[in-house]
Amino acid sequence: MKLIAPSILAADFSRLGEEIRAVEAAGADWIHADVMDGHFVPNITLGPVIVDAVGRVTKLPIDVHLMIENPDRYIMAFARAGAAWISVSIEACPHLHRTVQLIREAGARPGVVLNPATPLGTLDWILADVDYVLIMSVNPGFGGQDFIPTSIDKIKALAGMIRDKGLSTLIEVDGGVKEDNIAAISQAGADILVAGTAIFGTADYTQTLKKLRENMSI
Numbered sequence: 001m002k003l004i005a006p007s008i009l010a011a012d013f014s015r016l017g018e019e020i021r022a023v024e025a026a027g028a029d030w031i032h033a034d035v036m037d038g039h040f041v042p043n044i045t046l047g048p049v050i051v052d053a054v055g056r057v058t059k060l061p062i063d064v065h066l067m068i069e070n071p072d073r074y075i076m077a078f079a080r081a082g083a084a085w086i087s088v089s090i091e092a093c094p095h096l097h098r099t100v101q102l103i104r105e106a107g108a109r110p111g112v113v114l115n116p117a118t119p120l121g122t123l124d125w126i127l128a129d130v131d132y133v134l135i136m137s138v139n140p141g142f143g144g145q146d147f148i149p150t151s152i153d154k155i156k157a158l159a160g161m162i163r164d165k166g167l168s169t170l171i172e173v174d175g176g177v178k179e180d181n182i183a184a185i186s187q188a189g190a191d192i193l194v195a196g197t198a199i200f201g202t203a204d205y206t207q208t209l210k211k212l213r214e215n216m217s218i
């Protein structure tokens with residue numbers, strides 16, 4: 001079962017409630033919320049107040065993608081705001097195991113995120129403790145960037161690693177996912193496909209989600 005998670009970063013924030021209801025009605029599986037702090041990444045986006053507002057207009061699980069320094073400080077706030085899944089960037093977590101535990105204690109499902117140039121070997125001693133791994137297929141910070149082609153081999157290698165260890169960790173892929181590459185990304189082993197501009201940049205979300213899902217299952 002593959003999931004599509006529209007990234008609200010590409011939504012019209014002046015009509016956020018409407019946008020979320022529209023992607024839910026169009027068949028989205030999760031809502032992906034990109035949290036950026038202007039330190040770990042060169043952009044500032046949203047915090048727990050917005051996640052709480054999102055939760056009031058949808059029943060879909062909210063997937064909070066933290067691109068922030070010192071995430072430990074904010075995990076409880078995001079969990080209380082309604083985050084069902086919370087992922088943290090491995091590059092921002094010197095005590096990653098503790099951070100992952102904090103997410104679980106807060107009642108959310110923990111995930112770890114790897115930047116494009118971060119090797120899979122960094123996952124060796126954390127993979128069994130997380131529910132999902134997010135492979136960044138663009139450099140984090142902005143929507144609308146091109147998919148980095150080497151991400152395909154990275155996803156394949158991660159899928160192999162998960163299989164070899166006998167785990168059922170989910171693989172999420174985020175950045176530059178479009179109608180024309182979602183088949184290859186899915187075949188490489190992605191379970192959760194994040195898409196921002198490929199969804200919110202189109203006029204008919206139902207048609208777009210349908211097309212993405214068809215291509216994803218090729």
Ligand code: DX5
Nearest residue numbers: 140141143144175176196197
């Ligand atoms: C980038 C974010 C992504 C972004 C994806 O740092 O993590 O979730 O919104 O946007 P698209 O799908 O437009 O590349």
Ligand code: ZN
Nearest residue numbers: 007034065174
């Ligand atoms: Zn994201």
